[in-house]
Amino acid sequence: MPSLTFTVVTVSDSCSRGECHDKSGPKLLDLVEKYFPNSRTHADIVSDDQVAIETCLKYWSERSDIIITTGGTGVSPRDVTPDATLAVIDREVPGISQTLLIKSLEVTDMAMLSRSVCGIRGKTLIVNFPGSAKAACECFDFVQTVFQHAVDLIHDKLGNVKKTHASLHQNQSVKVEVGVPKSKVFIPRSAHRNRTSPYKMIEVEEAINLIRDSFRLDDKYELVDLENAWGAILGENVSSVDSLPPFPASTKDGYAVIAADGAGVREVVNSVAAGDQPDVKILKPGQIVRINTGAPVPPGADAVVQVEDTKVHISDAKGEEITVEILKAPTVGQDIRPIGSDIGSDMELLKTGERLSSAHIGLLAAIGRTSVKIEKSAKIGILSTGNELQSPHESIKPGKIRDSNKLTLINLLKEYGYSSNDCGISKDNPDDVLLSFIKAFRYNDVVITTGGVSMGEHDVIKNVLMEDFGAEILFGRVNMKPGKPTTFARLEFEGKTKFVFGLPGNPVSASVTCILFVIPGLSFCSKAFFSHRTISVHLNEKLSLDQRPEYARATYTKTDDGRYVARTTGNQISSKLNSFVGANCLLILPGQTSEQKTLPKDFEVEAIILPTPNFNCTEENEI
Numbered sequence: 001m002p003s004l005t006f007t008v009v010t011v012s013d014s015c016s017r018g019e020c021h022d023k024s025g026p027k028l029l030d031l032v033e034k035y036f037p038n039s040r041t042h043a044d045i046v047s048d049d050q051v052a053i054e055t056c057l058k059y060w061s062e063r064s065d066i067i068i069t070t071g072g073t074g075v076s077p078r079d080v081t082p083d084a085t086l087a088v089i090d091r092e093v094p095g096i097s098q099t100l101l102i103k104s105l106e107v108t109d110m111a112m113l114s115r116s117v118c119g120i121r122g123k124t125l126i127v128n129f130p131g132s133a134k135a136a137c138e139c140f141d142f143v144q145t146v147f148q149h150a151v152d153l154i155h156d157k158l159g160n161v162k163k164t165h166a167s168l169h170q171n172q173s174v175k176v177e178v179g180v181p182k183s184k185v186f187i188p189r190s191a192h193r194n195r196t197s198p199y200k201m202i203e204v205e206e207a208i209n210l211i212r213d214s215f216r217l218d219d220k221y222e223l224v225d226l227e228n229a230w231g232a233i234l235g236e237n238v239s240s241v242d243s244l245p246p247f248p249a250s251t252k253d254g255y256a257v258i259a260a261d262g263a264g265v266r267e268v269v270n271s272v273a274a275g276d277q278p279d280v281k282i283l284k285p286g287q288i289v290r291i292n293t294g295a296p297v298p299p300g301a302d303a304v305v306q307v308e309d310t311k312v313h314i315s316d317a318k319g320e321e322i323t324v325e326i327l328k329a330p331t332v333g334q335d336i337r338p339i340g341s342d343i344g345s346d347m348e349l350l351k352t353g354e355r356l357s358s359a360h361i362g363l364l365a366a367i368g369r370t371s372v373k374i375e376k377s378a379k380i381g382i383l384s385t386g387n388e389l390q391s392p393h394e395s396i397k398p399g400k401i402r403d404s405n406k407l408t409l410i411n412l413l414k415e416y417g418y419s420s421n422d423c424g425i426s427k428d429n430p431d432d433v434l435l436s437f438i439k440a441f442r443y444n445d446v447v448i449t450t451g452g453v454s455m456g457e458h459d460v461i462k463n464v465l466m467e468d469f470g471a472e473i474l475f476g477r478v479n480m481k482p483g484k485p486t487t488f489a490r491l492e493f494e495g496k497t498k499f500v501f502g503l504p505g506n507p508v509s510a511s512v513t514c515i516l517f518v519i520p521g522l523s524f525c526s527k528a529f530f531s532h533r534t535i536s537v538h539l540n541e542k543l544s545l546d547q548r549p550e551y552a553r554a555t556y557t558k559t560d561d562g563r564y565v566a567r568t569t570g571n572q573i574s575s576k577l578n579s580f581v582g583a584n585c586l587l588i589l590p591g592q593t594s595e596q597k598t599l600p601k602d603f604e605v606e607a608i609i610l611p612t613p614n615f616n617c618t619e620e621n622e623i
């Protein structure tokens with residue numbers, strides 16, 4: 001493929017002022033590199049100012065085949081990218097902007113508020129994408145298939161144009177090859193579908209062991225800026241290079257003196273503040289220098305006397321000190337931090353495997369590090385699946401429900417210290433699930449889906465994973481309530497290993513299985529293994545046992561005699577999300593046997609402690 005020159009222009013007041021990091025520009029450049037590996041790229045950032053944008057577009061159109069702008073396409077007063085684009089283009093290409101609108105409307109109704117324009121200036125195609133990184137990347141996916149052909153046409157490259165036309169005539173699926181992928185999954189007629197699950201039912205412990213044995217990230221370490229290192233596991237031993245303080249520094253506001261001079265009246269010969277260059281003049285007996293905390297102690301001085309232990313003796317007409325009386329005889333070294341007293345040079349400071357706290361990061365900053373090697377944390381994507389799902393902010397249509405799982409899981413992961421990416425909502429059909437997975441795998445190592453893993457003819461997650469991605473389903477059914485159809489799969493995507501936790505759609509099942517499998521699972525690729533804290537609790541009520549081992553939402557309290565007593569939050573049906581509200585533990589109840597169908601009041605069971613917003617994994621959760 002001939003090489004194209006792309007310029008990605010981020011339009012944002014705050015990014016252009018350097019007040020925030022540009023997220024969409026770099027992501028778009030990644031996509032350009034991925035889809036057009038031979039291309040040349042430029043990037044620019046410009047404020048939301050129409051004249052500035054026009055100037056920028058004119059400049060880059062002399063140097064690019066395609067300019068992608070991101071940001072400023074909306075309807076707020078500062079959104080002027082489309083206006084600037086219209087002002088500089090010779091001809092509009094409405095098909096591209098209309099495609100962006102139609103496809104984006106499938107993702108969100110908010111797309112109606114985008115005023116994106118596409119057009120040609122000279123020999124350059126200019127396309128406006130929205131400012132959000134997610135939306136901009138989606139837009140890139142929607143229209144990137146026509147970029148090469150558009151440039152060929154604009155440049156009148158007849159040979160290439162003919163080739164594309166010929167392949168379009170010969171093979172109607174050319175769009176499929178480079179654009180929307182088609183799933184291989186075949187959905188059998190209703191009479192021919194599975195009536196028993198083909199997946200072996202395994203126990204929870206076995207499932208956790210399978211995750212532990214297989215969950216590995218391809219890249220073990222990554223280099224991150226200090227700003228983004230908090231909470232990560234250090235992947236290197238860190239030693240200092242220089243000393244801190246790099247000069248003998250005063251720990252008091254007062255006077256640098258010669259200790260041997262003792263108490264008495266002294267001449268103030270200089271003044272030195274924090275940040276001043278260390279003095280070169282050597283202090284002579286009888287002289288002192290006014291000094292501030294943190295300032296370099298001048299050569300010759302070997303003590304600092306705090307201002308409280310001094311008195312002005314003579315001052316000049318302007319009120320400046322000429323001589324000062326030292327009231328207390330100082331001792332050598334008094335109130336001076338010697339060179340390297342905080343951090344010596346070549347000192348071993350931090351060891352690989354330590355979790356980076358604010359103090360670690362401060363230390364790294366103090367020794368001049370701007371980035372640090374950390375254990376790579378998995379990039380986690382969350383994908384909801386279901387024809388019935390709408391985003392919570394959309395007005396609800398008949399037959400639909402709001403997608404509560406995505407926000408629950410994103411925040412549940414946060415409670416355990418993990419951030420995650422929203423991969424949207426997929427419809428329950430193989431093509432849509434396939435496309436959603438492709439997009440999710442591009443940016444994530446682990447994709448957590450909810451829904452579509454049970455026995456319904458629209459439950460296609462496992463089949464898409466196996467047939468379209470060649471995934472190995474490590475397990476597809478677990479003997480537990482809730483969470484029976486929980487699925488865990490491993491696959492290769494574009495040369496990288498990806499993992500999928502296919503959680504059941506029922507909201508409680510999704511949360512319980514996330515807690516039980518995903519949270520420990522994520523820690524298995526790190527030095528910081530995590531296992532849930534459990535306590536023994538006494539039941540406050542008689543409980544009926546389910547056929548399957550059950551994880552029941554409950555609230556435990558500590559009694560005056562130091563025992564923990566727990567009561568379930570009521571109806572435990574796996575759709576009832578509010579059975580989680582107020583729960584602070586999950587009771588681990590055994591499956592029923594012919595001998596034991598209930599547990600009596602006061603019976604002692606183990607309970608997993610749940611996170612609370614102020615969750616501290618190591619502290620006891622007392623209420």
Ligand SMILES: Nc1nc2c(c(=O)[nH]1)N[C@H]1C(S)=C(S)[C@@H](COP(=O)(O)OP(=O)(O)OC[C@H]3O[C@@H](n4cnc5c(N)ncnc54)[C@H](O)[C@@H]3O)O[C@H]1N2
Nearest residue numbers: 384386403404405451452453454455459484504505506509
């Ligand atoms: N014939 C059988 N049917 C079912 C079985 C079974 O063994 N045989 N298992 C049941 C169990 S147990 C569970 S759990 C569910 C799991 O089903 P899926 O994972 O396939 O999930 P869906 O069918 O897509 O949805 C189930 C339920 O959850 C609601 N849902 C889905 N996603 C969301 C979301 N993002 N936010 C809120 N609610 C969501 C969905 O509307 C359904 O009501 O299967 C049983 N069936």
Ligand code: MOO
Nearest residue numbers: 482483484509574
């Ligand atoms: O296993 Mo399902 O999660 O009971 O409802």
Ligand SMILES: [Mg+2]
Nearest residue numbers: 452454456459
């Ligand atoms: Mg289902």
